[in-house]
């Protein structure tokens with residue numbers, strides 16, 4: 001981990017879903033509305049719930065998720081909210097597959113993009129285990145949250161955290177944020193909210209879900225892809241928040257896939273040689289050339 | 299676990315065509331390398347004519363890629379470290395954990411090597427004004443052709459390894475894509491050689507192609523069976539087995555399995571002669587053409603399977 005890495009702790013229990021962070025992100029980074037196709041296909045503004053964009057995209061680098069849970073008889077309900085963005089993974093799938101060096105690790109441990117180096121190959125889009133990074137049809141390059149690199153350089157921290165009225169988003173040194181998260185989980189557990197745990201780092205907490213469809217299930221802090229510099233305090237299983245329970249690096253497949261390809265190529269070589277040495281003659285081909293004796297290679 | 303998937307744009311038809319064309323160039327070059335080094339005179343004649351294809355096919359793949367991505371000058375960032383990416387050592391760029399980087403260099407070398415069979419084809423047809431001796435030596439040198447075949451097969455497997463090294467459904471659920479892609483490339487090459495041998499009435503070569511197709515389709519069949527069984531065991535086979543989204547399942551079963559594997563396998567192993575409206579549909583020309591269609595269907599269905607997984 002980068003010494004003095006900076007990141008964010010997202011305490012979902014404090015989120016009221018006001019979307020101040022989403023607006024601040026749009027404003028600071030001068031992000032336009034989504035492209036015409038997204039508007040046409042009703043992906044730009046859902047208007048089906050309080051969740052207005054539904055997903056992260058090249059122009060929505062932050063997205064406040066609304067998760068509505070009802071009891072079967074619909075007499076009980078709860079909202080889970082979560083301000084989502086790039087996690088600035090310690091082992092970032094996007095960065096590991098980038099073939100041009102456009103994606104890079106900053107001095108703050110975050111993952112940024114050199115826009116003028118990106119060729120728009122979209123390999124990172126398929127590699128991110130969280131579905132974060134997105135292709136921008138307008139520029140032919142990819143975009144995602146860059147943790148307000150410019151603000152970090154001037155010591156201002158991220159625009160989203162600055163605008164959050166409930167401190168659901170906190171910007172700071174990852175080590176400090178981890179201590180803060182551990183304390184917050186302990187506090188919630190002491191209040192009987194044993195659902196609380198940390199997604200991104202293993203700080204040693206475990207608990208039991210007390211509400212919703214997963215009531216009774218055990219939850220534990222989890223370190224994923226080497227740790228997340230933007231990490232979360234959750235109150236239900238990761239899948240409820242649209243997060244993978246076991247995100248993986250795409251590189252896990254590289255050696256075995258290359259190995260299978262190599263073995264297949266070797267078998268092909270032998271098959272090809274055998275085909276020329278032990279050829280099975282075709283049924284009579286009209287006007288075909290007469291059989292020839294093997295000849296030396298010229 | 300929630301599934302994230304690439305935008306439909308990523309899996310557009312152009313990408314399928316790009317992969318098909320580059321894979322076919324690789325497969326044809328593989329056949330030429332075999333024919334030129336271990337074949338008989340007739341095989342070398344067929345190989346020489348086939349030599350006209352890999353270079354233009356690679357050119358078409360490059361044009362498709364350029365149209366797909368736009369701004370061809372930016373491709374230089376794949377090879378030379380852009381000064382803006384100062385964190386990386388230069389002057390040549392290599393991210394050791396990115397298959398796309400290795401693939402770029404492999405394809406670059408392979409693309410350059412395709413000039414050899416092209417010049418040899420010109421020599422063979424009397425259209426090469428100079429350099430006969432050196433071209434002939436290059437095109438028939440066993441060591442040189444072995445190296446060419448290695449690059450051809452590496453190019454053939456590249457897209458498969460690339461898909462494997464992602465986090466997309468079906469693409470990254472198994473380790474087999476690299477193997478599947480290289481085998482389907484060789485299948486395409488032998489199918490094209492079958493068409494050429496049939497048209498040139500090269501009986502000896504046709505025999506080698508038939509034997510080759512038998513072995514390659516058998517290998518492809520085994521890999522496809524392992525692939526599907528693997529997906530079934532993981533509970534993620536639905537996009538390939540049952541979805542008609544983007545014609546994925548029909549293209550896979552009718553095209554990749556039926557036309558590219560089963561039909562050539564049955565025709566070559568049984569030697570059966572099938573006549574349909576006075577056309578010999580078991581001729582290598584027909585078998586080869588159908589197999590090429592099947593190889594394209596394979597690329598299409600695998601590429602679109604990730605989208606189908608989400609649609610499902």
Ligand code: SF4
Nearest residue numbers: 086087089093094128
């Ligand atoms: S969340 Fe995705 S885009 Fe962000 S650093 Fe991790 S892999 Fe890259």
